[in-house]
Amino acid sequence: MTNTTTANALDTVPRLLARNAKVYADKAAYREKEYGIWQSWTWAQTFEEIQALALGFLTLGVKAGDHIAIVGRNRPYFYWAMVAAQSVGAVPVPLYKDAVAEEMAYVLDHCSARFVVAEDQEQVDKIIDVMDDLETLDGIIALDPSGMRKYEKSVLFDYRELQQTGRDKKSELQAELDKRLADQGPDTTCVMLYTSGTTGRPKGVVLSSRNIIETAKGTCEFDHLVADDSVLAYLPMAWVGDFIFSIAQAYWSGFCVGCPESQETMQKDLNEVGPTYFFAPPRYFEGLLTSVQIRMEDAGPFKRWLFKTFMENAKDVGPKLLDGKSVGLLKRLKYSLGKLLITGPLKNTLGLSRVRVGYTAGEAIGPELFDFYRSLGINLKQLYGQTEASVFITQQRDGEVRADTVGTPSPGVELRIDDNGEVFYRSSGSFERYYKNPESTKDTKDPEGWVATGDAGFIEKDSGHLRIIDRAKDVGKLKDGSMYAPKFVENKLKFFANILETVVFGNDKDHCVAFINIDLTAVGNWAERNNIAYSSYQELAGHPQVYEMIQANVEEVNASVAEDEMLSGCQITRFLILHKELDADDGELTRTQKVRRNIIADKYADLLGALYDGSNSIFTETEVTYEDGRKGAITATLEIRDAATYDRKKVAA
Amino acid sequence: MQDSYVTADGRTIGATVMEMKNITLRFGGVTAIKDISFDIREGEVRAIIGPNGAGKSSMLNVINGFYHPQEGEVWFHGKRRHEMKPHQIAKQGIARTFQNIALFKGMSTLDNIMTGRLTHMKSGLFSQMAWWGGAQAEEVANREIVEKVIDFLEIQAIRKTPVGRLPYGFQKRVELGRALAAEPKLLLLDEPMAGMNVEEKEDMSRFILDVNDEFGTTIALIEHDMGVVMDIADRVVVMDYGKKIGDGTPDEVRNNQDVIDAYLGVAHD
Numbered sequence: 001m002t003n004t005t006t007a008n009a010l011d012t013v014p015r016l017l018a019r020n021a022k023v024y025a026d027k028a029a030y031r032e033k034e035y036g037i038w039q040s041w042t043w044a045q046t047f048e049e050i051q052a053l054a055l056g057f058l059t060l061g062v063k064a065g066d067h068i069a070i071v072g073r074n075r076p077y078f079y080w081a082m083v084a085a086q087s088v089g090a091v092p093v094p095l096y097k098d099a100v101a102e103e104m105a106y107v108l109d110h111c112s113a114r115f116v117v118a119e120d121q122e123q124v125d126k127i128i129d130v131m132d133d134l135e136t137l138d139g140i141i142a143l144d145p146s147g148m149r150k151y152e153k154s155v156l157f158d159y160r161e162l163q164q165t166g167r168d169k170k171s172e173l174q175a176e177l178d179k180r181l182a183d184q185g186p187d188t189t190c191v192m193l194y195t196s197g198t199t200g201r202p203k204g205v206v207l208s209s210r211n212i213i214e215t216a217k218g219t220c221e222f223d224h225l226v227a228d229d230s231v232l233a234y235l236p237m238a239w240v241g242d243f244i245f246s247i248a249q250a251y252w253s254g255f256c257v258g259c260p261e262s263q264e265t266m267q268k269d270l271n272e273v274g275p276t277y278f279f280a281p282p283r284y285f286e287g288l289l290t291s292v293q294i295r296m297e298d299a300g301p302f303k304r305w306l307f308k309t310f311m312e313n314a315k316d317v318g319p320k321l322l323d324g325k326s327v328g329l330l331k332r333l334k335y336s337l338g339k340l341l342i343t344g345p346l347k348n349t350l351g352l353s354r355v356r357v358g359y360t361a362g363e364a365i366g367p368e369l370f371d372f373y374r375s376l377g378i379n380l381k382q383l384y385g386q387t388e389a390s391v392f393i394t395q396q397r398d399g400e401v402r403a404d405t406v407g408t409p410s411p412g413v414e415l416r417i418d419d420n421g422e423v424f425y426r427s428s429g430s431f432e433r434y435y436k437n438p439e440s441t442k443d444t445k446d447p448e449g450w451v452a453t454g455d456a457g458f459i460e461k462d463s464g465h466l467r468i469i470d471r472a473k474d475v476g477k478l479k480d481g482s483m484y485a486p487k488f489v490e491n492k493l494k495f496f497a498n499i500l501e502t503v504v505f506g507n508d509k510d511h512c513v514a515f516i517n518i519d520l521t522a523v524g525n526w527a528e529r530n531n532i533a534y535s536s537y538q539e540l541a542g543h544p545q546v547y548e549m550i551q552a553n554v555e556e557v558n559a560s561v562a563e564d565e566m567l568s569g570c571q572i573t574r575f576l577i578l579h580k581e582l583d584a585d586d587g588e589l590t591r592t593q594k595v596r597r598n599i600i601a602d603k604y605a606d607l608l609g610a611l612y613d614g615s616n617s618i619f620t621e622t623e624v625t626y627e628d629g630r631k632g633a634i635t636a637t638l639e640i641r642d643a644a645t646y647d648r649k650k651v652a653a
Numbered sequence: 654m655q656d657s658y659v660t661a662d663g664r665t666i667g668a669t670v671m672e673m674k675n676i677t678l679r680f681g682g683v684t685a686i687k688d689i690s691f692d693i694r695e696g697e698v699r700a701i702i703g704p705n706g707a708g709k710s711s712m713l714n715v716i717n718g719f720y721h722p723q724e725g726e727v728w729f730h731g732k733r734r735h736e737m738k739p740h741q742i743a744k745q746g747i748a749r750t751f752q753n754i755a756l757f758k759g760m761s762t763l764d765n766i767m768t769g770r771l772t773h774m775k776s777g778l779f780s781q782m783a784w785w786g787g788a789q790a791e792e793v794a795n796r797e798i799v800e801k802v803i804d805f806l807e808i809q810a811i812r813k814t815p816v817g818r819l820p821y822g823f824q825k826r827v828e829l830g831r832a833l834a835a836e837p838k839l840l841l842l843d844e845p846m847a848g849m850n851v852e853e854k855e856d857m858s859r860f861i862l863d864v865n866d867e868f869g870t871t872i873a874l875i876e877h878d879m880g881v882v883m884d885i886a887d888r889v890v891v892m893d894y895g896k897k898i899g900d901g902t903p904d905e906v907r908n909n910q911d912v913i914d915a916y917l918g919v920a921h922d
Contacts, residue, residue, distance in 0.1 A: 035804060036763075036800045036809075146866075147867075149866060150663060262809045265810045
């Protein structure tokens with residue numbers, strides 16, 4: 001074996017647990033709201049619970065290298081199950097709890113799972129449905145046995161009973177457990193995570209203890225995460241981020257992981273826990289801001305005035321203070337007063353008042369949205385990562401936070417941009433391999449350890465920050481040879497509330513054009529306030545005043561795109577507003593609401609043609625699918641508008 | 654009749670808990686219930702069905718002792734029951750929900766369910782007001798039971814919400830919660846699915862079956878939705894114009910000619 005480390009090296013998660021049980025024995029490791037109050041477990045108790053379950057696994061005959069799947073919402077018991085599996089040398093495989101039975105069957109079969117730790121009847125039923133086809137699966141360990149009184153007992157185990165069996169057999173099995181623990185090292189597989197398969201089947205990403213521990217170590221130091229920090233674990237356990245935040249970093253630093261009472265109570269529980277370390281995708285922050293805005297519109301005039309006055313000042317002062325820049329005394333005083341009256345209480349209501357380190361990632365975040373949270377004094381930053389990298393590729397350092405970049409390389413990460421603009425990285429966190437899929441492994445990771453991200457981006461010369469432009473496969477060139485990245489422009493357009501969705505075209509053409517979908521809620525609201533009558537989506541979309549408004553938005557985006565050295569060629573010269581919303585039922589979007597560019601280009605070839613042939617309007621007929629599956633057709637005459645473009649900053653290509 | 658029987662899904666149903674012997678209930682000149690006899694057994698889900706005005710709700714009120722029948726005998730736990738005072742009715746271990754939700758609209762979900770514990774509380778008005786000694790410990794103990802009910806019904810998110818603001822389906826669930834908090838031996842449900850959509854009905858059916866399965870609670874329910882009744886009930890009593898026209902398993906009832914006539918109508922000659 002290559003695992004020749006001493007037992008007290010901190011190179012596996014179970015070893016971190018053993019250390020925490022000694023060093024932080026009486027400090028809270030887990031909290032969960034149940035029966036209306038926060039229950040908590042100290043590190044010493046956590047150690048005992050995990051050990052009992054690990055011994056229980058041994059009584060079931062779990063062998064080193066077996067895969068144990070875990071499916072449930074964020075609860076301490078499932079985090080324990082992961083570490084208990086690691087303790088006996090098995091590999092934990094967390095699954096998405098909303099996955100349907102067939103998806104689960106694929107993963108369970110692919111990793112030859114021997115046991116599944118499942119939350120409740122709902123999950124157990126799904127697994128039982130597919131169990132006959134899974135030869136390797138020997139049993140299901142259920143946490144909540146209710147409703148399953150009459151189930152076949154030979155394959156179904158109770159989580160707590162299994163722990164008790166473990167405790168009872170401790171004297172016999174402790175030696176075996178100690179041996180399993182001693183046999184592990186940095187090369188032992190720590191966890192296997194399945195990436196959601198947008199293209200083809202999900203792939204099992206194998207992450208070693210070295211990947212996980214090195215990542216945890218580097219990033220905890222980067223953000224000074226310590227034992228007194230805390231997080232709320234609410235994102236899917238099958239997602240790599242949750243594993244890093246709620247296990248790797250939590251065990252490395254010894255901080256406390258809080259679990260919400262249920263999915264619906266998350267916002268309230270967040271408020272009660274008041275985490276100091278917080279991650280959320282941009283859409284979470286967007287939803288939160290919208291709810292604040294709606295409630296402010298319902299508030300009385302005096303409160304609205306207070307909010308407006310102090311938020312304006314905060315927008316100016318808040319980010320500067322976070323970045324450690326100098327601010328005049330008067331503004332600083334006003335900010336302090338605003339903090340007392342508005343921003344402080346608001347932060348508290350949002351559950352973010354104690355956040356010291358906040359991250360968002362996954363997609364581009366609008367600058368206004370980003371600045372709103374920064375102006376409240378929340379240290380919200382961006383990171384860029386993926387499962388294959390144990391999350392972290394780049395992240396923003398305190399004081400170097402910007403809305404349009406994803407930061408500098410994380411500790412221990414090397415970056416490289418290839419000739420096509422694709423981002424590659426090499427790090428101690430980069431994955432070992434895809435499970436049972438050497439071909440994909442070879443395609444993604446070269447022998448020198450460089451991993452392809454599939455994203456196109458570039459490194460800013462002055463700041464060294466990475467900027468992500470688009471998916472690498474979507475990036476192309478315009479006829480004049482300048483770079484074409486549709487998503488870069490689309491994101492800018494979508495930051496306007498009026499624009500719900502947009503598709504930009506221009507690969508191998510002279511210039512870029514765009515289809516635009518208006519946001520019915522925002523534009524409808526605007527129409528109501530301005531006494532503009534309309535009877536249908538189509539009529540509103542084609543309204544001249546709506547066109548005026550969208551044109552202003554497009555031109556504003558053009559001005560901003562023109563500022564960009566590499567992408568200034570992507571300004572929108574002509575656009576039209578689509579007469580129907582792009583819809584997953586019509587195959588125009590994926591089920592996760594991502595635009596399917598090529599399908600749209602084919603379906604609306606006539607519109608695309610008109611955008612390029614200079615005509616001012618086009619008559620079109622489009623097939624639509626109703627929710628019940630029936631098909632129909634709608635016709636419309638669409639106006640095509642030219643948009644002003646701006647001088648391009650020239651660069652040597 | 655034998656002492657126990659086994660249901661279609663394999664549960665063993667115990668001895669008789671409540672027996673109705675030749676019940677007749679009149680309101681002045683109107684006879685709401687006419688000479689009806691049936692029993693309810695330990696651990697079963699017993700349904701009472703019938704067209705509008707058949708006397709189902711009156712029957713439920715006889716079962717819980719709110720109405721006292723002019724003729725006939727009610728036997729509960731092996732003893733003949735006589736006319737009771739309201740507080741005696743409350744303490745016999747029978748809890749119920751109402752057809753047209755009877756919650757305290759301004760109070761939170763938690764407080765509403767807490768009222769279900771009232772009959773289990775011993776401390777007096779003054780010690781509760783002083784919040785001292787036994788009263789405090791008692792409230793904590795009762796709150797624990799209430800929280801288990803909240804967890805069971807998955808209504809954590811609305812714990813502190815005034816029930817008047819809740820959608821109808823949730824209000825029904827809170828009402829079930831209040832009944833469960835009383836830890837009843839016999840649970841009466843008056844049209845638990847009325848006015849619900851399919852999904853809410855499915856949820857409610859699951860909760861009813863889970864209550865029966867988890868806590869072994871005997872359940873008697875009135876319901877209009879035949880599909881639901883046939884799915885979850887072990888035995889069904891069918892009433893029409895105050896009379897019993899059928900009694901048996903869902904299958905037996907479904908094939909009973911009198912029942913078919915009552916529901917589908919029949920040509921009179």
